[in-house]
Amino acid sequence: MKAESAAEFERQRQLNALKVAMRLRVDRAIAVAVPLVLWQLASHWVGKKWISSPVDVAQRIWFMLLDGSLELHTWETFKEAIIGLAIGVVLGVVFGIVLGLWRRLSDAVDPVVMGLYSLPRVSLAPLFIIWLGIGLFAKVALVASMVVFVVLFNVREGVRSIDREIIDAFRSMNASRAAVIRHVIVPSLVPWLLTAIRIGIGMALVGAVVGEMIGASRGLGWYVNHTSGVYDMTGSITALVILMILAMIFNGVLALIERRVLRWRRGSDAWITT
Amino acid sequence: MEPQLGATSHGIAATPGKIDIRGVSLRYPGFGSGEGSNLALDNVSFGIGDGEFVAIIGPSGCGKSTLLRLVSGLFPATAGTIAVSGQVVTKVPPGIGFLFQSDALLPWKTAIENVAIGAMLAGKGQKEARARAHALLHEIGLGQAIDRYPSELSGGMRKRVALSRTMAYEPNVFLLDEPFSALDAQTRIHVGNRFLRVLERLGQTVMFVTHDIDEAIALADRVVVMTAAPGRIAAEFPINLARPRDYYQSRMVPGFRELQGQIWDVLRREMQGVLSREG
Ligand SMILES: Nc1ncnc2c1ncn2[C@@H]1O[C@H](COP(=O)(O)OP(=O)(O)OP(=O)(O)O)[C@@H](O)[C@H]1O
Ligand SMILES: [Mg+2]
Numbered sequence: 263m264k265a266e267s268a269a270e271f272e273r274q275r276q277l278n279a280l281k282v283a284m285r286l287r288v289d290r291a292i293a294v295a296v297p298l299v300l301w302q303l304a305s306h307w308v309g310k311k312w313i314s315s316p317v318d319v320a321q322r323i324w325f326m327l328l329d330g331s332l333e334l335h336t337w338e339t340f341k342e343a344i345i346g347l348a349i350g351v352v353l354g355v356v357f358g359i360v361l362g363l364w365r366r367l368s369d370a371v372d373p374v375v376m377g378l379y380s381l382p383r384v385s386l387a388p389l390f391i392i393w394l395g396i397g398l399f400a401k402v403a404l405v406a407s408m409v410v411f412v413v414l415f416n417v418r419e420g421v422r423s424i425d426r427e428i429i430d431a432f433r434s435m436n437a438s439r440a441a442v443i444r445h446v447i448v449p450s451l452v453p454w455l456l457t458a459i460r461i462g463i464g465m466a467l468v469g470a471v472v473g474e475m476i477g478a479s480r481g482l483g484w485y486v487n488h489t490s491g492v493y494d495m496t497g498s499i500t501a502l503v504i505l506m507i508l509a510m511i512f513n514g515v516l517a518l519i520e521r522r523v524l525r526w527r528r529g530s531d532a533w534i535t536t
Numbered sequence: 537m538e539p540q541l542g543a544t545s546h547g548i549a550a551t552p553g554k555i556d557i558r559g560v561s562l563r564y565p566g567f568g569s570g571e572g573s574n575l576a577l578d579n580v581s582f583g584i585g586d587g588e589f590v591a592i593i594g595p596s597g598c599g600k601s602t603l604l605r606l607v608s609g610l611f612p613a614t615a616g617t618i619a620v621s622g623q624v625v626t627k628v629p630p631g632i633g634f635l636f637q638s639d640a641l642l643p644w645k646t647a648i649e650n651v652a653i654g655a656m657l658a659g660k661g662q663k664e665a666r667a668r669a670h671a672l673l674h675e676i677g678l679g680q681a682i683d684r685y686p687s688e689l690s691g692g693m694r695k696r697v698a699l700s701r702t703m704a705y706e707p708n709v710f711l712l713d714e715p716f717s718a719l720d721a722q723t724r725i726h727v728g729n730r731f732l733r734v735l736e737r738l739g740q741t742v743m744f745v746t747h748d749i750d751e752a753i754a755l756a757d758r759v760v761v762m763t764a765a766p767g768r769i770a771a772e773f774p775i776n777l778a779r780p781r782d783y784y785q786s787r788m789v790p791g792f793r794e795l796q797g798q799i800w801d802v803l804r805r806e807m808q809g810v811l812s813r814e815g
Contacts, residue, residue: 427640434608434634435657435705445653449644526644526685 314496322500331485336504338481342398342470343508346405347462353406354413354458355451361414362421379411384472391477401473401481408469409462413455420454421447453527456520463512467505482508553622554709554741555584555607560616561766562602576602578766579616587739591752593799594762594770595807600745601637603767604711607743608634620709633707635715637745639698641686647673647697648682654704665704672700676727691718696727703734710735710742716751728755728783736780749799753777754786759799764806771802 298316305315326332361368361375387404394400424447432442474483482501489497562577576599584590592600606613607620609628620629641650648669655665673682676696686694695718702710715731716724732755735742746752752759759773773795777786786792 425640427636427638428642430605430610431634431636431640432657433610433628434632434711435654436628436630436632437657441657445642449642452644526646527687 318496342401343466346402347466350406350409354410358414358417362418383408387476396477404473405469408465413458416454416458420451424450554586556619560613563614575766589742589757591744591756595764599767631708633702634711635702637713639694651700654701
């Protein structure tokens with residue numbers, strides 16, 4: 263009797279979870295469909311000349327897929343963003359750990375770091391192009407320069423907020439330095455790093471696109487520039503849509519990683535947010 | 537056999553000199569300029585024999601946790617020396633099992649993984665460590681929770697996981713900072729008794745911080761009462777209670793109440809000092 267009701271309870275719970283998951287799918291489909299329909303309608307009133315239309319954009323994507331330009335431009339922008347992001351993350355982690363551990367150095371360089379951070383990095387783009395040419399490297403450098411700070415600040419904060427008691431507990435069991443780093447320090451930094459990467463993804467795309475707008479011969483940023491120059495609204499908006507899809511893919515992959523790596527948080531706040 | 541207060545023989549032999557604390561003071565760095573403002577310990581001296589169980593009681597903030605940290609070699613004393621097993625403590629001595637007041641578990645590891653780390657740091661292989669962790673968690677009543685993360689455990693459960701981790705490390709000196717404080721009365725008796733059995737079998741040395749006078753008398757060979765901050769030794773009470781003891785039954789022994797009263801008198805005096813100073 264008791265066991266039966268427990269099984270029944272469990273069945274109900276799973277059914278509920280399924281329902282919630284289905285409802286989310288439907289909600290999200292609506293959240294995409296409604297703006298598309300409105301846009302299509304608006305394009306009739308306002309004129310395709312100004313805002314293009316979903317149908318035209320879909321068509322353009324199809325044409326670009328056929329003539330290979332979709333791959334050419336997307337791949338270029340993707341490369342710039344991902345390589346720049348990777349370099350920015352690595353540098354940010356290294357600087358963040360050093361500054362997190364070395365208080366005195368951190369205090370000394372803080373005004374300069376803040377100054378550099380507040381400097382609109384976009385203004386560096388022309389310099390990077392002069393130094394590194396209009397190819398991949400200038401954009402990678404620009405992306406890295408934008409990402410590095412957010413990673414640095416997060417990792418530094420992460421290092422400082424590591425639970426001293428846990429480290430002491432390990433030290434009291436005569437754990438080696440390597441064991442402390444592996445079991446305590448690295449895992450404590452992971453959530454901070456993931457947050458930094460989440461913010462960094464948006465910045466990386468901005469960096470890549472801005473770099474391409476200032477000087478490039480391909481890439482989605484270049485495509486926006488090129489098409490808007492000839493009043494090809496469909497072309498510009500198509501590039502934006504592709505950028506958006508790119509960002510969504512980046513974020514989706516990150517969310518998958520987060521769910522795997524941050525499983526241990528499920529008891530604390532996971533249930534509040536879902 | 538009925539345990540009797542005042543009985544001379546107890547299973548745990550008190551050969552002197554496992555832990556030797558001599559004239560130890562500690563001043564925390566930082567704010568506070570007035571004399572004694574950030575002085576946590578003031579000239580503390582006492583010894584703990586090999587296999588002896590000493591309970592430490594004192595008002596909150598009197599430096600009990602600080603004293604345990606010093607003995608474990610996590611940081612050096614401002615003045616005085618501490619020796620463990622005859623070696624002056626300059627770094628963390630081997631075989632110390634420190635249970636922190638906070639549970640200090642890794643939030644990203646499950647209960648069993650947290651406990652296994654204790655065994656692994658003691659040099660056990662992964663498989664053996666896990667088996668040991670499994671057994672310890674079952675013994676302490678957490679068989680159902682071995683695969684849960686700390687965020688999914690109650691405070692008392694976390695404390696028991698932390699205690700299991702300390703046991704898994706197989707120390708010969710236990711430094712326990714309020715190990716049973718988060719447990720309900722029944723669990724406390726169960727865990728207390730399990731702990732007593734292990735100790736009475738292996739005879740490790742124990743320094744045990746608690747706020748519970750009854751618990752201190754029931755467990756310890758000696759109760760050390762500390763003064764309000766900065767901590768000094770206010771009084772010491774030898775507890776001549778036969779072993780093996782029972783965490784709960786020991787309290788029924790004649791003489792227990794008088795001892796409790798004496799300790800409470802000292803403690804109350806110290807606490808009053810703190811309260812009137814702050815009020
Ligand atoms: N890291 C620290 N920095 C500065 N002061 C500290 C630090 N840790 C503890 N203290 C101070 O030292 C004194 C003793 O602290 P301690 O934690 O040893 O007390 P306690 O006896 O364990 O108290 P409780 O029973 O509340 O746990 C307190 O006044 C506290 O404010
Ligand atoms: Mg304490």
